[in-house]
Amino acid sequence: MSLAANLAAGTAQVISINAGAIGYGLAAIGPGIGIGLVFGHAIEAMARQPEATGRISLYMWIGFSLTEALALIGLVAPFIFHY
Amino acid sequence: MTRDVPVLASGGCHIFGGCGFPSPGLQSFEFKPLFSIGSFHFTKPMLIAVICALAVIVFFWAAFARPKLVPRGVQNIGEIGILLVRDQILRPSLGKKGDGYLPFLTALFFYIWLMNLMELIPLFQFPAMSRIGFVWPLVFVVYFTYLYLGFKHQGFPGYIKNMIPWDVPKPVLIILIPIELARFFIVQPFTLGVRLFANMFAGHLLLLIFTLATWYLASFTVGLLFAAGSFAMMFFVFGLELLIDLLQAFIFTTLTAVYIASSLEAAH
Amino acid sequence: MSGKGNGAGPRFAAARQAAAENRAQGLDIGWTVFGYLIAGMLAYGAIGWLVGRAVHVSLLFPIGMLVGLAISIGFIIYRYGRQGALTRPSPRGNAEGDDR
Numbered sequence: 001m002s003l004a005a006n007l008a009a010g011t012a013q014v015i016s017i018n019a020g021a022i023g024y025g026l027a028a029i030g031p032g033i034g035i036g037l038v039f040g041h042a043i044e045a046m047a048r049q050p051e052a053t054g055r056i057s058l059y060m061w062i063g064f065s066l067t068e069a070l071a072l073i074g075l076v077a078p079f080i081f082h083y
Numbered sequence: 084m085t086r087d088v089p090v091l092a093s094g095g096c097h098i099f100g101g102c103g104f105p106s107p108g109l110q111s112f113e114f115k116p117l118f119s120i121g122s123f124h125f126t127k128p129m130l131i132a133v134i135c136a137l138a139v140i141v142f143f144w145a146a147f148a149r150p151k152l153v154p155r156g157v158q159n160i161g162e163i164g165i166l167l168v169r170d171q172i173l174r175p176s177l178g179k180k181g182d183g184y185l186p187f188l189t190a191l192f193f194y195i196w197l198m199n200l201m202e203l204i205p206l207f208q209f210p211a212m213s214r215i216g217f218v219w220p221l222v223f224v225v226y227f228t229y230l231y232l233g234f235k236h237q238g239f240p241g242y243i244k245n246m247i248p249w250d251v252p253k254p255v256l257i258i259l260i261p262i263e264l265a266r267f268f269i270v271q272p273f274t275l276g277v278r279l280f281a282n283m284f285a286g287h288l289l290l291l292i293f294t295l296a297t298w299y300l301a302s303f304t305v306g307l308l309f310a311a312g313s314f315a316m317m318f319f320v321f322g323l324e325l326l327i328d329l330l331q332a333f334i335f336t337t338l339t340a341v342y343i344a345s346s347l348e349a350a351h
Numbered sequence: 352m353s354g355k356g357n358g359a360g361p362r363f364a365a366a367r368q369a370a371a372e373n374r375a376q377g378l379d380i381g382w383t384v385f386g387y388l389i390a391g392m393l394a395y396g397a398i399g400w401l402v403g404r405a406v407h408v409s410l411l412f413p414i415g416m417l418v419g420l421a422i423s424i425g426f427i428i429y430r431y432g433r434q435g436a437l438t439r440p441s442p443r444g445n446a447e448g449d450d451r
Contacts, residue, residue, distance in 0.1 A: 054434070061384055061431040065424050068388055072420055076392070079413040174368065175375040248430065261398065262423055266383075266390030274386060334378060341379045 020078030027074025034067040104299035107291035112213060112284075128211040135197045135211070139190065168192050168336070176340040177347070184343060187228075191221070192336040195279070199328035202287055203321065210328075213283040215276070222276035225339045233346035242346075275338060282331050286324045293317045384427055391423025392416045 015022060042060040046053045116124030146161025154162055168189045173181055195212065202210035211217045233242045246263055247256070296313035300306040399415015 058432055058434070061380070062428050065384060065388060065427040068385070069420055069424055072388060072392060073417065076413050076416045076420070079416070080410070170368075171371050172375075175372040176379075251429070258422060259426060261394040262387065262391045262419065262426065265394035265397075266386045270386045270390040270393060274382065274389070337375055337378055338382065341375055 020082075023078055024071075024074050027077070028071045031067050031071035031074075034070075035064060038063040038067060104295060107288060107295055111291055112287075127207075128209060128214050128217065131201050131207055131209060131211045132198065132217055134207075135194060135201065138197060139193050143189075143193075164193065165189055172333070172336050172340055176337065176344040178344075181340070181344065181347070184340070188336050188340060191225075191339060192332055195221070195335055196329060196332035199283060199332060200325075202283070202290070202324060202328065210283040210287055212279055213287045215280045218276045218280045221335075222272050225275065225342070226272040229339075229342040229346040232343060236347055245348075271342070275335065279331050279335055282327055286320075286327055289320050290317070290324065293320055380431070384431065387423045387427055388420065391419035391421075391426075393419070395419025395422065 038060060042056050042063075045056050049056075114126040114128065116126050117130060118125050142157070143161060143164075146157040150158060165185065169182070169185055172192065173185055173188055177184060198211050198217070201207040202213075237245060246267055247260060248263070249256070251259065293313045293316045297310050297317060300313060301310040395418050396412060396416035399418070400412040402415070403409050403411030
């Protein structure tokens, strides 16, 4: 078979086997950026006003757990659709 | 060469070699044994682990075999190493009374750091911690250390009791107990080991990809441009790996100190 | 060696100590929060899987994971999202926190 057909068939097979992994990889892009934003802004705020560190870290952990949840739901999704 | 050799980089074939290239993958982490005794195979990662252990032992023995009040020679460097672990890792978590754990944490830190650095030293060029079998014994040692200390200092029921948040309403407490137990007994040591393993695995794979790409993309086509780009990336990844080696050793040892500290805390 | 940098002298030992403690505490809190997320999914995923095997509804496994995720997020917000959460000692029966 031609190289292009070989490549296409191989790619389709690899994707169908690893659909869960690819799905998680795509799902982790958004939360990755989001968590970076949460912590980056929190660090900047703490640097601007060190006496507010306690209150800022409070909201930082809330923000982190909610953002990370989306990545973890992406981890669960292949199991849902498998069943 | 390796199990499957996909014909990638087929834009043009290599200047010196043929077409295709050995793609880095899981097979890059397996080694043929250097020698075998019966069915015990002694491979390169084992050799690296033995060499690192011997190096750490020999270095600290040479530094502190006959310690003098005014340090001379190797003792200077040994003291820098120990003070680094004591002030940056041990004192923040354990405080002054935790100084008894300094030999343990120093050995852990320098052993992991040297094993990680083996990724970048020519001739070795393999981080032994990227084989998970080398990580679990360290994790077990740390795990059983802080479990034993916790049970010794707080008693068996006390230790479990201190993990559970009591200031929540009763029905919520029932829901929280499995999570707390799962986190403490399963997830904590697991993430301790997997963090180290995954960082070393990914780093080694990155280095492999860029070095292999530099060589095998160098054909007399536009591939040469890609090869040059890979060559430049190699330097960035090298620097990144230097940082990550130190950081991962630091994080492992710091979390060990923190877990030991929380075990030693007597019940209030 | 006067150009060594501003943070290395003996005058800054206390600041360096505080920074190292904050770093250790930060590492601990960070990985604990992440550990709660994973542990919630793990514990309730396991419970959901066992119950699912018993009642032959295999969808309970991912549902259990999602429920566990929600519970652990709720607990993280409760535990780390209140005033004085950082100085309060880890959950004991008689914990008192100070308000910032």
